[in-house]
Amino acid sequence: MTLRAPARLLGGLLLAAPAALPAQALVVVDPAGPVRTVTEALARVAPGGRINVRAGNYSEPVIRVAVPVTIVGDSGAVFVGGDHEIFVVTADDVTFRGLTLRHVEPSYVEDRAAILFDSVANCVVEDSRLEGTFFGIYLSRSRGCRISRNVVQGTSTAEMSAGNAIHLFHSRDVTVDGNRVTGHRDGIYLEFAEDARVIGNLSTGNLRYGLHFMFSHRCEYRDNRFVNNGAGVAVMYTRSMLMQGNTFADNWGAASYGLLLKEIRDSRILGNSFRENTVGMYLEGSARNEVTGNTFEANGWAVRVLADAEGNRFARNVFLRNSFDVSTNSRSNVSTFRGNYWDHYEGYDLDHDGFGDVPFHPVRLFSLLVAQHEPSLILLRSFFVDLLDAAERVMPVLTPETLRDDRPLMRVPA
C-alpha cells in the first residue's frame, strides 16, 4: 500500500512531461504545423524512425541529429543556413534524402558545412541539392557512409575561396557516387581517408582540383569526369590506388594538368582519357605505378615524368596529337615504356608483327630546352627545332637514351 502511492505519482509525472509522449515512427514537418521545425520533430521521432519535411522554407539554428533517423524532403523543402552549419550529425544510421540546403556563410576559422557528420557510421546523403554552402557535405572520423546523386553548387571565384563540395577527413569505407560538384575549392577532397570509392561523378569548374587525395590509401576512383577545373585531379602521398576509366579534360593554364601524382606508389592507372590539358599527367617522386591502356590526346605535354619517379611502367597507351608526348628534366630515366602507340612514330614494320622495328624516343630534344627555359616554347613550330629533334632522334646525345619504346605499336590498339 505504501508503495502504490509514489508509483501513481511517478506515472502522473511521466504523462505530464512532453518527453513521455510515445515516440513516433513517422513525424511530419510542415510550415503550417503542428510540427513546424525539424528540431521539434527530432524530439518526437522514435530511434530509427522517419521525418517527412513538407515543402516550405526552414531556417533553424543548427539542427543537431543525435538519434538514428531518416529525414526526407518533399520537393520544395528548403533549409536556409546562415553563419552556422545546417545539420550536425552525431548518431549512426542517419539518412538525408531529397533535401535542398542553401547558403552557409564562409568562415575563416571553421570548415563550416551544410551537413557535418562527426564520428558516425553508416550515414547516407542522397538525391539532395546544396547551393551556395561554404563546405557542402563534410565527413569527419566517420565510416561506412554513402554520398550519392547530389548536386553541390558553390560560388567560388578567383577573389573568394570556397570550401570543398564533398570533404572526407579521417574517414574510411565511404562511397561517393553519381554526384555533380562545381564552384568549390576542390570538388571532392579526401584527407586521411582509406578504402574510399569515388565513382561516376562529374566535377567541373572548381577553383583548385576536381578531386584531391592527400594521405589516403587504398582508394579507387572510376568513371568520373573532371572537366575545366583549376587542375583535374591531384593524388599526393598515397599508395595502392586504382584510377580507372576517368576523363580528364580541358584543364588549361600555365601550370595546369589533368592528373598530378606526387609521392604515389604501387598504384594502377588504367583506361583513362586525357584530353586537351596543358599537361595530361605529371609524375613526381612516384614509383612502381602501372600506367596501361590510357589515351592521351591533344595535350600540350601528354606525360611529364620527373627524374625522381622510378619504375613506372607505361604500356598499351595511345598518344595522339600532343605537342610533346613525354618530357622529363634529366637524362637519367628509370621508368619503362613498352608497346605504346605513338602517332609521332615514323618507323616501319618489315616483319609485320604489329610492332615497329626501330625504337621510338618520345622525348624531344626541344622539350628539354623548354623544361629549362620556358619562353623558348615560342620556337615550337620552327624548322630549326624540327631539325634539332630529327638529329637527336637519330643520335641521342642529350635526351635520356633509356627512355624509349622498343616495341612501338603500329596501330591504335582496339
Add this chain to the structure above:
Amino acid sequence: MSRLASLPAAATLLGAAVLACAAPGPVPIVLGERDCDHCHMTIADPRFAAELVTRTGKVYLFDDAGCLATFAVNGTVPPEQVQSAWVNDFRHPGTLIPAQDAAFLRTDAVRSPMASNLVAVPRSAGDSLRAALGGTLLDWAQVLADARAPA
C-alpha cells in the same frame, strides 16, 4: 633646336623606364591560377598563401607558409638573393605582411593546404589569435629553423 625639343620626350621615356624597373615587391595572388613553387598544388586558399621575392624581382608563390619556409631554406634561391618574404594576414586575407614582422601560430584549430597548420598575423595580434585558437606562437626565424630541422 630639335635636340632641345626632344629633351622632355627623352626625360619622359627615362622616367617611364625607371618606373617600370620599380623596386622588386610582392604581387597580388589570383586564386586558382598559379601553382605553389614548392609543392605544385594550385593556390586556392588566400588565408595561407605566401610569397618570396628575389633581388632581381622574380616572385615565387606558395600555398602554405610551410612551403615558403621549406623553399627558403632548401637553397633554390640563395639567402643573399632573397629580397623579401611575405605572408597573408590570416584575419584579412589579401593583406600581405613581411614574414619577419609576422607572428606565426602553429595550431590544430585550422588545417592549411600542406598541413603545416601555420597561420600568420601581424606581431601585435599574435597573442589574441593564440587566445582564440590555441597553439604555439613562433617568429619567422623559428619557422625557418623548424623547416631546416629534419622532419
